Amino acid sequence: xxxxxxxxxxxxxxxxxxxxxxxxxxxxxxxxxxxxxxxxxxxxxxxxxxxxxxxxxxxxxxxxxxxxxxxxxxxxxxxxxxxxxxxxxxxxxx
Numbered sequence: 001x002x003x004x005x006x007x008x009x010x011x012x013x014x015x016x017x018x019x020x021x022x023x024x025x026x027x028x029x030x031x032x033x034x035x036x037x038x039x040x041x042x043x044x045x046x047x048x049x050x051x052x053x054x055x056x057x058x059x060x061x062x063x064x065x066x067x068x069x070x071x072x073x074x075x076x077x078x079x080x081x082x083x084x085x086x087x088x089x090x091x092x093x094x
Contacts, residue, residue, distance in 0.1 A: 005029040027057050046079045 001022045004010045011023045034054035038047035053068070053075055060068040076083070 006033060027060070031055070031058055046082050049075055049079075 001024055002010075002014050002018070003024050003026050004014075005026050006029050014021055014023055031054045034050060038051045038054070040051070042048045042051050053071060056064075056068055056071075
């Protein structure tokens with residue numbers, strides 16, 4: 001198993017060199033990515049729920065990790081329609 005911060009280059013290189021290796025994302029870096037997209041003080045309900053869920057990820061181990069995955073799947077299902085929405089400004093996705 002290899003743990004990565006999320007850069008796509010590492011995952012591609014590791015898969016090429018060690019094809020049987022499982023690649024996992026570092027929980028801290030996953031949490032930081034949520035902070036970039038949801039902010040540390042989100043205003044929308046989806047962001048508030050996601051940020052709260054992301055904070056739980058930092059301490060999740062074993063049974064708590066399994067519960068976290070289930071809660072994340074529930075969050076994704078609940079906000080699926082919202083997540084498909086975006087704004088186009090000058091032909092750029094915002």
